[in-house]
Amino acid sequence: MQKIERPKSKQFMPEDAKRVFKGVVFDVYQWDQELFDGSKTTFEKIKRADTVVVIPILDDGRLLLTEQEQPGKEPFVGLPGGRVEEGEDVLETARRELLEETSYEASEYILWEAQQPVSKIDWAVYIFIGKGLRKVNSVNPDKGERNLLKPVTFDEFLDIAYTKEFDYTEVAIKLLEAKLNPAKREELRKLFSPK
């Protein structure tokens, strides 16, 4: 497994930024920022726990999506994943979330993409591809979620990028690019093929 580095934010936050609020999901940081004309103003940025997404590849070549229901949210087609808990490394999170949400374990994890999608939020998202899947127990999701498993083919997966309910913009962009560019599509098809 490659060493996983945390992706950088598009907006720099200095080391000495001060935490001015600690919430249950979000913390708020502030610092004095010098502007181009030399004057100063207070800049603000949010921190939240990093999250991990897993794209599980079944041995028959299908991808294992989930249909998720969360309180106060419309049901949406998603992927297993969730937040990195205190003391966990991102690969441990990937393993735990895959197991909790699908009852599968993967023998191989490939890091497909890692980025900070929102410049004003200090928040990294890691997208793994999980291969060599093995079913281990019955689904035991987070109390705040209801999941149904929804296996789809690679070509169906590319089409799902379009739909309003698919909630992973960063993944959607990569899938649309793959649809546009045949070379990228074949590269991706290979990456998403079973072990």
Add this chain to the structure above:
Amino acid sequence: MQKIERPKSKQFMPEDAKRVFKGVVFDVYQWDQELFDGSKTTFEKIKRADTVVVIPILDDGRLLLTEQEQPGKEPFVGLPGGRVEEGEDVLETARRELLEETSYEASEYILWEAQQPVSKIDWAVYIFIGKGLRKVNSVNPDKGERNLLKPVTFDEFLDIAYTKEFDYTEVAIKLLEAKLNPAKREELRKLFSPK
């Protein structure tokens, strides 16, 4: 001009959610959320000022992008726009930001898209197309920004969706869809043509 409704968030926040922090950019709200098993937990959501983006169409058919530099951020190819100030309606924001960042006024604004891109942030983004442009004075940007104007053709604009520095994911997805689908592309070309 059509009446502009504020788009709904993908994640519901009750009316009586309590503001627990007020920052310079972000406010934090909390509420008790009942889970599927009947137990309760604290949910948290961020509020920030809505923002407006303008896609200005020059009379020669080119689109007026900007190359922006903001303190603590890599320079990026962007579009005029900014946050809705207290008491302003979104169309006023569009007019003000277009003028401040490009020195142009538009005689017509078409709302192309309005959405809340991040489910855990109460934050709406309105994307306008501005036509009938007229130069009115020299650029007088926000002290926190430096802008260069960068006119591009419609086809160049579609290609910019790919680049890492283009910071509008929601726009990028629509441009990629237009590249994929010739009917959508021609529809968009027409929408983006001068008055």
